[in-house]
Amino acid sequence: MAEQAETLRRAPLSRDRILRAAVALADAAGIESLSMRNLAQELGVVPMALYKHVANKDELLDAMIDLVVGEIDPPTPGADWKQDLRRRVLSARQALRRHPWAPLAIETRNMATPALLAYLDSVVGTLRAGGFSANLAHHVMHAMGSRILGFSQELFDTARDAGRSGRTTPAPPTAALPPEVAARFPHLAEIATAASHDDASVVGQGCDDQFEFEFALDLLLDGIERLQQQAWTSARRTR
Amino acid sequence: MAEQAETLRRAPLSRDRILRAAVALADAAGIESLSMRNLAQELGVVPMALYKHVANKDELLDAMIDLVVGEIDPPTPGADWKQDLRRRVLSARQALRRHPWAPLAIETRNMATPALLAYLDSVVGTLRAGGFSANLAHHVMHAMGSRILGFSQELFDTARDAGRSGRTTPAPPTAALPPEVAARFPHLAEIATAASHDDASVVGQGCDDQFEFEFALDLLLDGIERLQQQAWTSARRTR
DNA sequence: CTTGACAGGTGTACGGCGTACACCTACCGT
DNA sequence: ACGGTAGGTGTACGCCGTACACCTGTCAAG
Numbered sequence: 001m002a003e004q005a006e007t008l009r010r011a012p013l014s015r016d017r018i019l020r021a022a023v024a025l026a027d028a029a030g031i032e033s034l035s036m037r038n039l040a041q042e043l044g045v046v047p048m049a050l051y052k053h054v055a056n057k058d059e060l061l062d063a064m065i066d067l068v069v070g071e072i073d074p075p076t077p078g079a080d081w082k083q084d085l086r087r088r089v090l091s092a093r094q095a096l097r098r099h100p101w102a103p104l105a106i107e108t109r110n111m112a113t114p115a116l117l118a119y120l121d122s123v124v125g126t127l128r129a130g131g132f133s134a135n136l137a138h139h140v141m142h143a144m145g146s147r148i149l150g151f152s153q154e155l156f157d158t159a160r161d162a163g164r165s166g167r168t169t170p171a172p173p174t175a176a177l178p179p180e181v182a183a184r185f186p187h188l189a190e191i192a193t194a195a196s197h198d199d200a201s202v203v204g205q206g207c208d209d210q211f212e213f214e215f216a217l218d219l220l221l222d223g224i225e226r227l228q229q230q231a232w233t234s235a236r237r238t239r
Numbered sequence: 240m241a242e243q244a245e246t247l248r249r250a251p252l253s254r255d256r257i258l259r260a261a262v263a264l265a266d267a268a269g270i271e272s273l274s275m276r277n278l279a280q281e282l283g284v285v286p287m288a289l290y291k292h293v294a295n296k297d298e299l300l301d302a303m304i305d306l307v308v309g310e311i312d313p314p315t316p317g318a319d320w321k322q323d324l325r326r327r328v329l330s331a332r333q334a335l336r337r338h339p340w341a342p343l344a345i346e347t348r349n350m351a352t353p354a355l356l357a358y359l360d361s362v363v364g365t366l367r368a369g370g371f372s373a374n375l376a377h378h379v380m381h382a383m384g385s386r387i388l389g390f391s392q393e394l395f396d397t398a399r400d401a402g403r404s405g406r407t408t409p410a411p412p413t414a415a416l417p418p419e420v421a422a423r424f425p426h427l428a429e430i431a432t433a434a435s436h437d438d439a440s441v442v443g444q445g446c447d448d449q450f451e452f453e454f455a456l457d458l459l460l461d462g463i464e465r466l467q468q469q470a471w472t473s474a475r476r477t478r
Numbered sequence: 479c480t481t482g483a484c485a486g487g488t489g490t491a492c493g494g495c496g497t498a499c500a501c502c503t504a505c506c507g508t
Numbered sequence: 509a510c511g512g513t514a515g516g517t518g519t520a521c522g523c524c525g526t527a528c529a530c531c532t533g534t535c536a537a538g
Contacts, residue, residue: 013515036496048497049516057496107346107392117424124426134433138446141430143455146385146392153346153385153392185356187363191380194373207377216382223462252486275525287526288487296525 013045015053019063023099026064031101061105066115068102071095072150075122081130082221085123089217092119093150093210103151123148136231140224147217252284254292258302262338265303270340300344305354307341310334311389314361320369321460324362328456331358332389332449342390362387375470379463386456 011017021042026034036057040047054060073091076084096102106116120141127137146152182189192207250256260282265273275296279286293299312330315323335341345355359380366376385391421428431446 035494037494046517048499048518051497052515104346107343117420117427121424121427124430128426128429134429137426138430138433139451139454142391142446142451143458145455152381181356185360187367187376188356188360190367190373191363191377194377207381212378212381215378216384219382219459219462219466223458227458274523276523285488287489287528290526291486 013043013049013053015063018043018050018053018060019067022060023064023067026101026105027099031105034101058109061109062113065102065106065109066113068095068099069113069115069119069149071098072119075126077129081126081132082225084126086217086221088123088126089144089148089150090214091150092148093213096150103146103149103153106149107146120148130228131232132228133231136227143220143224147213147220150213152213152216252282252288252292254302257282257289257292257299258306261299262303262306265340265344266338270344273340297348301348301352304341304345304348305352307334307338308352308354308358308388310337311358314365316368320365320371321464323365325456325460327362327365328383328387328389329453330389331387332452335389342385342388342392345388346385359387369467370471371467372470375467382459382463386452386459389452391452391455 018039022034022039025039025042029038036050037047040050043050050060054063069092072095073088075088124137124141127140128134132140141148177185177189177192182192257278261273261278264278264281268277275289276286279289282289289299293302308331311334312327314327318326363376363380366379367373371379380387416424416428416431421431
């Protein structure tokens with residue numbers, strides 16, 4: 001009786017509700033505690049109920065990724081390719097930062113979800129419209145690698161285990177190494193502390209992930225721009 | 240009796256033997272079938288026996304990573320930073336290609352194994368010796384990202400699921416997309432087929448991962464070199 | 479030579495996982 | 509009124525990592 005009432009009280013299960021709950025759970029508690037059992041409990045339902053709406057856990061993960069990728073800004077048709085690409089990559093970064101589990105999930109999956117393909121396709125479209133040859137566009141996609149999705153496998157990533165163990169405390173950005181480590185790896189110790197971002201006058205010591213990401217992104221984009229101009233020049237020369 | 244004989248026949252277990260067997264198993268059967276139980280069976284031993292030599296599976300994985308990272312070429316003290324860095328990154332790539340499970344394992348771990356730190360430290364050392372400021376070296380490490388370890392999360396990676404499901408068949412490099420996909424993502428379809436690597440005359444159509452990796456690597460290294468010269472110039476100017 | 483500590487392999491067991499399969503039940507179109 | 513079906517349930521299986529008690533062979537100290 002009471003059980004019936006509860007059954008009636010809760011919203012009926014649906015693929016959409018499951019996906020939302022899954023993303024919320026992964027956001028809050030980390031991807032490693034997203035089990036079918038936990039998720040079901042979160043929804044007030046028995047684990048096997050989920051399987052009436054998703055084929056299995058892999059499909060669930062794919063759908064979650066698509067949800068996140070869907071948050072990335074659409075392209076701006078008229079715009080300059082470089083600006084537009086930069087903007088979208090940073091938008092991708094924001095999206096993935098809202099869901100710290102996503103990079104790991106993306107890398108783990110087999111990498112062919114529809115939303116992901118659509119995003120990549122649109123990026124290539126921007127390049128082609130910007131005058132890139134199919135060939136050069138191909139190379140550029142490889143060169144950008146996972147950075148095109150807004151992450152770069154930061155080698156010392158504070159935000160990274162957020163994808164595993166839940167929300168991080170804000171955490172001082174990459175504090176200095178423990179002294180015994182610093183002693184054995186002097187060069188790492190040196191660069192860990194030294195990271196002012198302008199020529200001078202930056203308050204926060206330590207490492208600003210966002211700055212580093214944009215630094216690398218612009219390094220790539222500038223190099224790519226040079227390549228494109230080269231290609232254009234040489235095409236003109238042989239005309 | 241027979242059991243005793245067998246016990247005596249097999250070499251005594253040791254941390255080293257376990258690590259070797261674990262790497263071999265992951266190489267041959269994929270990281271996902273490296274379970275403590277499988278590994279123990281491979282060694283003709285009961286699962287719990289392993290725990291006399293490794294603390295737990297995480298520690299085992301860390302040790303495996305260190306083994307792989309240890310295969311990377313050491314630096315050449317006198318050499319030009321750019322050449323040396325290029326050579327070592329390509330050496331890292333070779334090492335990780337011998338163990339397709341390693342990139343995923345590295346990304347999954349918490350990223351602080353001794354051999355890895357030593358490698359990174361030596362790379363920074365090369366940069367510093369090459370005249371990079373600690374600051375610029377820091378940025379460069381971020382810019383290189385996982386590429387410094389010889390992989391780059393190729394977005395369509397044929398070799399990638401080798402790390403999961405075992406040795407791949409040689410496999411034609413990134414064959415064309417299935418037609419219904421190609422129709423929905425025209426730009427992807429276009430660049431999937433178009434990928435000649437020189438200006439002309441390349442026999443194999445399709446995508447050569449090694450070429451793409453070096454392309455991106457050189458794009459970065461060239462950009463980095465330019466930055467360094469800039470820094471040097473401006474330092475000279477203000478002298 | 480005895481003894482007792484200890485290193486190293488064994489057996490059992492627990493809790494968690496994904497999910498196959500049989501079931502039950504409420505609703506809906508005929 | 510009734511059969512089908514969509515959707516939630518319960519049980520169970522085979523994996524996983526690993527805690528814990530146990531056994532056994534080796535070897536140093538008495």
